[in-house]
Amino acid sequence: MTQAKSPNISRVCIAVAKGLNWTKDLRVLLIIGAGALPVQASAALNDVFPGDYLAGSAGLTAFSSYIYQRNWKGLYSDGRSDQQREIDQNVAVVLVAHYFDALGRRMLLSASGGVATSELTDLGAGTRVNGSGVFDPKIGWTVWPFLREGARQQLALNFSYIPPWGDYTAGRAINMGQNRARSVASLAWSLDASKALRIEATAESAFFGKNSRFGVTGDTLEQAPAYALTVYGRYLTLGPVDPYMGLQGNWGGETRINGVAREDSVGSSRMMLGLRVGPSTSQILHLRYARDVRVDHGMRLASEFALRWTFLR
Helix, strand or coil, X not given: CCCCCCCCHHHHHHHHHCCCCCCCCHHHHHHHCCCCCCCCCCCCCCXXXXXXXXXCCCCCEXXXXXXXXXXXXXXXXXXXXXXXXXXXXXXXXXXXXXXXXXXXXXXXEEEEXXXXXXXXXXXXXXXXXXXXXXXXXXXXXXXXXXXXXXXXXXXXXXXXXXXXXXXXXXXXXXXCCCCCCEEEEEEEEEXXXXXXXEEEEEEEEEEECCEEEECCCCEEEEECCEEEEEXXXXXXXXXXXXXXXXXXXXXXXXXXXXXXXXXXXXXXXXXXXXXXXXXXXXXXXXXEEEEEEEECCEEEEEEEEEEEXXXXX
């Protein structure tokens, strides 16, 4: 994959000089560096769609491509916004996943990566900075410990690791990578509540490594564990088209710079509306809209439009 062009360094320096504050704007910069992952106004690091934790047949391989268009507004502190920052972000992701049986259990291995472009606008300072590049990839392993054919319920355990392999340059205002490793443990449960309704819930704990080259002066960034709960209700009554609705809550994730706590723990709620379309047995299309309805600290997701196409073989 060809790496996208880096932002103009002179523009970055001008933006920093005119008021891009590396400590105040920490949550802004983490949003830009989160790439295709739900970002720091959200604690979740796995972007879950309905059906993601339903077991496929052993030997099945899934190829998925994602396109996101996001707009963020803020910055929020204690639930109040200064309305001085705005981020426009476009993201493209590819993912490969393979189901198999091992140790008497159904399992899944997956890997994903991609590119993003971001534009950060500081309305107060009247500055605008653009950047693009490769974000940190992700590898994952999922197991279904109690899978039974025809069962109304499924339980899945997922472990994901995000290595710091994306584009990152210390002192640059916009980086697609975060220069720190991250890991995720998830527990997913699904229930066919009736012939017309499927409920899917995913609880997630995220853990963050240390970035010892954060900001223009090489500060040390640390972050406490963060937690998320995502719940979808999916209606199964319209043939190949399934509408769904989702809610997500996020907690924790307080950051520290050079050991000093910033009292910026995430507290946010997000809503999602979407359609899952299965034009054939080998293809699945997702169309989803999302927005934050409450944010305590960080940036608010004002709108997200997501398109995901999956091919199964």
